[in-house]
Amino acid sequence: MATERLYYADCYLREFEARVVAAEPAPGGFRVYLDRSAFYPESGGQPSDRGALGGIPVLDVVDEGDRLAHLLNRQPESKTVKGEIDWRRRFDHMQQHTGQHALSAAFEKAGGLKTVSFHLGAETSTIDLDSDRVGRRQIEEAEELANGVVFEDREVRILFRGAGEANRMDLRKPTEREGDVRLIEIEGFDLSACGGTHVKRTGEIGTIAARRIELVKGNTRVEFVCGYRALRSARRDFLNLSEAGRLLSGAADQVPVLAAKQSQELRAAVRAREKLAGRVAEYRVAELLFTVPLRNGRRVVRHVFSAEELLEAKMIAHAVAKQPSAVALVAVKGTQGAKAQDVKAQGVKGSSTALFFAQSAGGTADMSALLRQTVARFGGKGGGTRDFAQGGGVAEEKLEEALALAESLL
Ligand SMILES: [Zn+2]
Structure with missing residues (x-):
């Protein structure tokens, strides 16, 4: 029996009632199957949800095609269970994932750069762009564009269309799925086939901030953070820079200049020390030879x-x-x-x-x-x-x- 995926139509559903249709022993506990579930399984770069079923912690959620398996360390006692989603974690994933749609669309619009993969990590997320020549300027341009869409607080809609019809629409990337396809539309900005969880309005994404970039197998990997993660990383960066400034006896914004100066001084000190050591060595040699x-x-x-x-x-x-x-x-x-x-x-x-x-x-x-x-x-x-x-x-x-x-x- 297929699991009805409640998050498909409503990503904001945090609690639900469901019937336990099967429970099978599995490494680490039991795989519990429900007739319906709001739990998101690991898929498309987004990690699975956490939370509880009948008060028992959900350790993982696995997409088995038609069915969703909820990994629990013991079986629920009753046939009907209440499901509760760990909302902090889920909402964070919704911010990062919707931010990814906006950022990927922005890269495509600003620089014709296609996103070839997406990964939502515990600290930061990454997208891989199909070019080995993405510069800081292009990153900033896409970042500005994506954040503009956030500040305009556009609607993010969920649409269901047949695969044929979907592929005739203006999809950012054609879909290979068959049957009904779930589409996520950022009003007037992006249309993508996606089964993940997203916020209702772009304003909820919060700031989208690009971080490190690196070359990976001919693609450019862009690390980014959205929402609370952007807030926390800005706070952490400021504290780190302030601490570096304190150690260098200056303000946070002077750190690069002060650090460059100090490293120059250090190099000079090392050279001077080597010179001195050379002089000392000469005296010691005279002594040793004697x-x-x-x-x-x-x-x-x-x-x-x-x-x-x-x-x-x-x-x-x-x-x-x-x-x-x-x-x-x-x-x-x-x-x-x-x-x-x-x-x-x-x-x-x-x-x-x-x-x-x-x-x-x-x-x-x-x-x-x-x-x-x-x-x-x-x-x-x-x-x-x-x-x-x-x-x-x-x-x-x-x-x-x-x-x-x-x-x-x-
Ligand atoms: Zn998505």
Whole structure:
């Protein structure tokens, strides 16, 4: 027995009485079938309704063609049940869905852009437009047009027509359905075949606001919010911007300028720090070289640095290699504790420790081979050139041992 879909004719029906015609066990509970229902099943990009049947929460509503299945965790006790729709959720969906009709029609009128798909999500909704060249200006134009239709508070009508007749009408997109087709008309603006739930007048949609745009498989995906969602996202954006402004010691509308300035200053500070670290490295190299004896005609600097010294460690390795007849075998403990920008800059991300081997240009050893030999023994990886190599992944407590081995292999 087919379920009479009460929302087809009246999207504002929040409560109804119905007869239970079947209840079948299903994963998670029971599929309950009624002779009539105001519950909307997931379909056409719009999620299913929630609410209750005979006081039992409705967990999902599934469109099975002729019938609607209401998923409940237990069976209703009586043959006649009262259905109650979670109206907050439903009305929100009606705002987003009707907003989508207006926005899709606006894109078509303003830029000849066709909507190829629609998805109504928990936070935002999206439409995909059949073009990979949709710019901000086109988005704003469509947004203005759609909101104009909202402010004119036009009527949104539900019509039923035979498929043949419907396809002779001015549909935004031809319908492939047969038999009676349900049409949604925004007075003087849009006519679409649609089985979803919509508001009665465009004023109820509230503001339609486009958000992020991104390219997806050659189409442009436009994220948007309507009604309460638009209000909440505007509020959240303002609070976030105000907080960003407070952190940057300025007003919300100055955030982009202040953030740009600060990031410029940060880059300059990083450069200055690198320069200083380079100077410090030179002094430390002089000190380190002074403490190691000349052996087999060269000096080997062997040292394990702390995580905070990551930047300096690599510089020291290079600085040692600038001295005549010198080799640097240095390691850094726990790079995860090091400054994020240093880890990124030194290219040692994803490794808990780092190793840097360097020798004076034209030295007799092969740093790359030496490093690979060393990490092969201690379970890490790395490589480089004859004069400079780097690696990681050696356990922190094995670093001293690894460097000792490397020196013995020289
Ligand atoms: Zn619709």
